[in-house]
Amino acid sequence: MSEAPLFKSSGALAPEGLPDISQWEFWNTERAGRPAAWRILRDIPGLPFYPERVFADSPFDPGPGYFAVTRHDDVWHASRHPELFCSGKGSNIIDLPQELNEFYGSMINMDDPKHFRLRSIVSKGFTPRHVSAVDEQVRAKAAELVDRMIRDNPSREADLVSTFSGALPLEIICSMMGIPAADTPNIFEWTNTILGVGDPEYGGTYERLMEVSLAIFAYAQALGESRRADPTGDITSALMAADVDGDQLTPQEFGSFFILLVVAGNETTRNAISHGVKALSDNPEQRDRWFGDFDRHARTAVEEIVRWATPVIHFRRTVTADTPLGGQPLRAGDKIVLFYESANRDERVFEHPEQFDISRPLQPAQVGFGAGGPHFCLGANLARREITVAFDEIRRRMPELRAVAEPDFLQSNFINGIKRLPCRW
Numbered sequence: 001m002s003e004a005p006l007f008k009s010s011g012a013l014a015p016e017g018l019p020d021i022s023q024w025e026f027w028n029t030e031r032a033g034r035p036a037a038w039r040i041l042r043d044i045p046g047l048p049f050y051p052e053r054v055f056a057d058s059p060f061d062p063g064p065g066y067f068a069v070t071r072h073d074d075v076w077h078a079s080r081h082p083e084l085f086c087s088g089k090g091s092n093i094i095d096l097p098q099e100l101n102e103f104y105g106s107m108i109n110m111d112d113p114k115h116f117r118l119r120s121i122v123s124k125g126f127t128p129r130h131v132s133a134v135d136e137q138v139r140a141k142a143a144e145l146v147d148r149m150i151r152d153n154p155s156r157e158a159d160l161v162s163t164f165s166g167a168l169p170l171e172i173i174c175s176m177m178g179i180p181a182a183d184t185p186n187i188f189e190w191t192n193t194i195l196g197v198g199d200p201e202y203g204g205t206y207e208r209l210m211e212v213s214l215a216i217f218a219y220a221q222a223l224g225e226s227r228r229a230d231p232t233g234d235i236t237s238a239l240m241a242a243d244v245d246g247d248q249l250t251p252q253e254f255g256s257f258f259i260l261l262v263v264a265g266n267e268t269t270r271n272a273i274s275h276g277v278k279a280l281s282d283n284p285e286q287r288d289r290w291f292g293d294f295d296r297h298a299r300t301a302v303e304e305i306v307r308w309a310t311p312v313i314h315f316r317r318t319v320t321a322d323t324p325l326g327g328q329p330l331r332a333g334d335k336i337v338l339f340y341e342s343a344n345r346d347e348r349v350f351e352h353p354e355q356f357d358i359s360r361p362l363q364p365a366q367v368g369f370g371a372g373g374p375h376f377c378l379g380a381n382l383a384r385r386e387i388t389v390a391f392d393e394i395r396r397r398m399p400e401l402r403a404v405a406e407p408d409f410l411q412s413n414f415i416n417g418i419k420r421l422p423c424r425w
C-alpha cells in the first residue's frame with residue numbers, strides 16, 4: 001500500500017463526528033467504508049462543510065473549504081440551476097487562476113453564453129446520428145481487441161485494462177479526433193497523468209502535471225495546424241474550421257478543447273467497462289440474465305453499469321447568490337461539491353441501491369453522466385455505445401470472462417479508476 005502524498009490544508013476542520021472526506025485515506029486506503037460514510041452524510045440535515053487540501057508542492061493555496069452535496073435531489077437541483085450554481089469559477093475543488101481554469105477545463109469550467117458557443121461547435125460530432133456513424137468502427141475495434149486478447153494470451157488470462165477496457169475508448173476517441181495510431185500510447189500516458197495526478201504511479205506531483213499539460217497542448221497545436229491546412233473530416237478538422245457567428249476558435253481555445261475531449265473520452269468509459277466486468281463477475285446471475293437476452297437488457301444494463309461505477313466521483317459548482325440547498329443556507333461565493341458517487345447510491349431514490357441490477361428502471365435517472373443542465377456529459381451517447389458493444393463482444397467471444405483478483409484502484413478522489421483488473425476466460 002503506498003503512502004499518502006504530502007498535502008497542505010485550509011484551516012477549516014472537518015465536521016466533528018462525521019466521516020472526513022477531505023482525507024487522502026478516505027479515498028484510498030479506506031475505500032470499503034465509502035458507502036456507509038455517504039449514507040451518514042446523506043442522512044444529516046443540511047450540507048456538511050469540509051476543508052480543502054492541495055499538493056504540498058502546488059504553488060496555490062487551499063481555498064476556504066466546501067459544502068458536500070450527497071443527496072440525489074440536491075445534486076439534481078444544483079445541476080439544473082446554473083444561474084445559482086455556476087461552473088465558471090472552476091469545476092474541481094481547488095481554485096485555479098482563471099486562465100488555468102479555462103486551460104484545463106475548457107467549456108466544463110465556463111458558463112453560458114461562452115459555454116454554449118463552444119459546446120455548439122463540437123456537439124455536432126456527438127449527436128446520436130453521428131455516434132451511429134462511428135458504430136461500425138467501435139464494433140470493429142472491439143472485435144479486433146478481443147481477437148488480440150485471445151491470440152496473445154493462450155493461458156486465457158490477461159489484465160483487462162491494458163488489453164481491452166483502456167484500449168477501446170482510447171483508440172475510438174483518438175480516431176474521432178484524427179490522432180494517428182502511432183501517437184495513441186502518448187495520449188494514454190498523458191491523460192493518465194492529468195487525471196491520475198494524486199497517484200504516485202502517474203507522477204503524483206504538480207510539477208509533472210504541468211509538464212504533461214504543456215506537452216499535450218503543444219501536440220494539439222501541431223495537429224490542429226496540420227488539419228487547418230489539410231482537413232480530413234475528423235473532429236479536429238471540424239474544430240479548426242468551425243465558424244459560429246463568424247467566430248473561429250483561438251489556438252488557446254482549441255488546445256483546451258482538445259485536452260478536455262481526449263481526457264474525458266478516455267478516462268471515464270474505460271472505468272465503466274472495468275467496473276462492469278467486475279460487477280458481472282461478482283453477480284454471475286446478472287451476467288447470465290443479460291447475456292441470455294443481450295439486446296433486451298442492454299439499455300438498462302449499461303445505465304446500471306454507469307450508476308454502479310460512477311467513473312466521475314464529483315464536480316464542483318460555485319454559488320452565485322444567497323440561496324438554500326438541501327436545507328442549508330448558502331452565501332454567494334460558497335463552493336459546493338456534487339458527489340455523484342453518493343447520489344447514485346441514494347436510497348431515497350433507488351430501491352436497494354447497494355444491489356447491482358441490470359434491469360433497474362431507467363427512471364429515476366442515475367447521475368453518472370451528470371444530473372442534467374448545460375454541462376450534461378457531451379459524450380454520453382458515445383460512451384453508452386462503447387459500453388454496449390464492449391459487452392456484446394465479450395458475450396459473443398469470451399462469455400466466461402471474469403475478474404480473478406481485486407482491482408488495483410487509482411488513488412484519486414475524482415476518478416473512480418481501475419488501473420489493472422486481472423481476468424480469466
Ligand code: HEM
Nearest residue numbers: 107108264265268269272312369370375376377378379383
Ligand atoms: C462512462 C463514461 C463517461 C462518464 C461517466 C462521464 C461523466 C461526465 C460528467 C459527470 C460530466 C459533467 C456533467 C455536469 O457537470 O453536469 C461530463 C461532462 C463531459 N463529458 Fe463525459 N463522461 C463519460 C464519457 C465521455 C466521453 C466518451 C466523452 C467524449 C469526448 C465525454 C465528454 C465530455 C465533455 C466534453 C463534457 C463537458 C460538457 C460541458 O461542459 O458542456 N464524456 N462527463
